Amino acid sequence: MSKMIRLETSKAVQFLAAGAVEALEPRVKAAQKALEEATCPGNDFLGWMHLPSSISKAFIAELNEAARVLRENCDTIVVAGIGGSYLGARAVIEALANGFDWLVADRKNPVILFAGNNIGEDYLYELTEYLKNRRFGIINISKSGTTTETALAFRLLRKQCEEQRGIEMARKVIVAVTDAKRGAARTTADKEGYKSFIIPDNVGGRFSVLTPVGLLPIACAGFDIEALVAGAADMERQTAPEVPFAENPAEQYAAVRNALYAAGKKTEILVNYQPKLHYMNEWWKQLYGESEGKDGKGIFPAAVDFTTDLHSMGQWIQEGERTIFETVVSVEQPCHKMLFPHDEENLDGLNFLEGKRVDEVNKMAELGTQLAHVDGGVPNMRVVVEKLDEYNLGQLIYFFERACGISGLLLEVNPFNQPGVEAYKKNMFALLGKPGYEAETEAIQKRL
Numbered sequence: 534m535s536k537m538i539r540l541e542t543s544k545a546v547q548f549l550a551a552g553a554v555e556a557l558e559p560r561v562k563a564a565q566k567a568l569e570e571a572t573c574p575g576n577d578f579l580g581w582m583h584l585p586s587s588i589s590k591a592f593i594a595e596l597n598e599a600a601r602v603l604r605e606n607c608d609t610i611v612v613a614g615i616g617g618s619y620l621g622a623r624a625v626i627e628a629l630a631n632g633f634d635w636l637v638a639d640r641k642n643p644v645i646l647f648a649g650n651n652i653g654e655d656y657l658y659e660l661t662e663y664l665k666n667r668r669f670g671i672i673n674i675s676k677s678g679t680t681t682e683t684a685l686a687f688r689l690l691r692k693q694c695e696e697q698r699g700i701e702m703a704r705k706v707i708v709a710v711t712d713a714k715r716g717a718a719r720t721t722a723d724k725e726g727y728k729s730f731i732i733p734d735n736v737g738g739r740f741s742v743l744t745p746v747g748l749l750p751i752a753c754a755g756f757d758i759e760a761l762v763a764g765a766a767d768m769e770r771q772t773a774p775e776v777p778f779a780e781n782p783a784e785q786y787a788a789v790r791n792a793l794y795a796a797g798k799k800t801e802i803l804v805n806y807q808p809k810l811h812y813m814n815e816w817w818k819q820l821y822g823e824s825e826g827k828d829g830k831g832i833f834p835a836a837v838d839f840t841t842d843l844h845s846m847g848q849w850i851q852e853g854e855r856t857i858f859e860t861v862v863s864v865e866q867p868c869h870k871m872l873f874p875h876d877e878e879n880l881d882g883l884n885f886l887e888g889k890r891v892d893e894v895n896k897m898a899e900l901g902t903q904l905a906h907v908d909g910g911v912p913n914m915r916v917v918v919e920k921l922d923e924y925n926l927g928q929l930i931y932f933f934e935r936a937c938g939i940s941g942l943l944l945e946v947n948p949f950n951q952p953g954v955e956a957y958k959k960n961m962f963a964l965l966g967k968p969g970y971e972a973e974t975e976a977i978q979k980r981l
């Protein structure tokens with residue numbers, strides 16, 4: 534069996550009272566049982582749990598075929614989506630892609646761009662300018678099919694695609710990923726005859742990266758979605774309730790972070806030492822933030838990219854308020870090898886690094902930082918990943934998802950809803966005068 538990701542907790546547990554983590558075992562196992570038996574709050578959104586082990590080869594082939602059509606007919610693919618309909622795909626694509634590939638003229642993969650995740654007029658203007666004269670296609674992703682940010686971008690992009698490429702080609706290079714029946718994205722896809730994929734009813738947005746929401750864009754970017762799913766399926770087995778508490782990484786992570794929270798550590802900072810993992814941080818923030826931040830409770834999920842942010846947030850982490858803990862995603866092996874060269878003059882004084890790999894310096898920065906932060910009173914966990922490939926990322930995704938479900942139940946919230954997200958939308962629609970919001974518009978006017 535391939536190497537599994539490893540969780541190290543000792544440098545976090547040392548900050549807790551003896552036995553604090555072990556004491557949570559019965560509640561963790563009860564949470565696992567509730568998830569498995571679908572007796573927990575939010576039990577109509579548990580479709581993600583056995584998703585990896587249930588994805589068929591035929592379905593992977595269908596996704597790869599849709600990706601082939603897009604890849605053959607497009608030099609650029611715009612993925613329109615927000616939140617759970619966006620972050621997972623971007624996290625995986627950026628973790629795997631050569632970050633400079635899109636600047637290369639004869640690259641073999643299409644450029645993947647993202648839209649519908651903000652309402653920046655300049656962003657949309659610059660994007661549509663960039664797309665002029667390009668052979669671009671669109672993957673329109675929205676479970677509800679009505680999300681304003683995504684719908685707005687899609688309206689602009691679809692029009693441009695039809696004008697630039699003609700109606701027939703546009704129908705070939707626009708793909709929808711949405712609900713089976715509801716929403717404007719479904720209506721448009723059916724009317725125009727776009728290829729479409731269904732987001733299962735029982736999978737919430739932030740748990741949907743292993744559905745076509747994530748898999749289609751990732752396949753379009755040229756990555757092996759079968760290996761991604763295989764990694765997730767192996768982690769599904771590794772985090773199952775039958776796996777003993779001490780050996781179950783999702784149960785351990787959920788237990789340690791909840792024990793830290795109970796001990797006053799209110800903010801968790803997810804740390805990476807690879808710029809490629811920036812969007813994995815963003816995906817994780819959404820997963821934990823939307824799942825746990827409710828009922829006046831929840832660990833605040835923050836994230837930093839080290840060593841970059843050691844030069845901005847490092848001071849705060851080392852010496853600021855002691856209410857934080859860190860979880861470091863550490864990648865054992867880089868994909869490429871680079872050695873520091875000899876320099877006769879040694880003006881920079883760096884000859885002591887001659888012949889060493891760049892990654893060795895990075896690893897010593899990581900170790901040195903961990904020691905310093907632990908000395909400074911910051912509990913530290915490490916999630917050790919062998920390398921950044923599809924298989925390992927699949928494991929990482931499922932590990933965090935499973936732990937999130939358990940952790941939310943330990944916190945005694947419904948980890949699978951997000952009622953708070955509606956508040957801004959209601960005000961925005963009222964302010965924009967959306968039909969049906971007349972009462973809200975009147976109420977809001979009085980407050981202004």
Ligand code: PA5
Binds near residue numbers: 618674679739
């Ligand atoms: O996790 C969630 O449920 C949200 O972040 C949604 O994914 C996000 O709001 C986008 O919704 P939709 O896919 O309906 O456009």
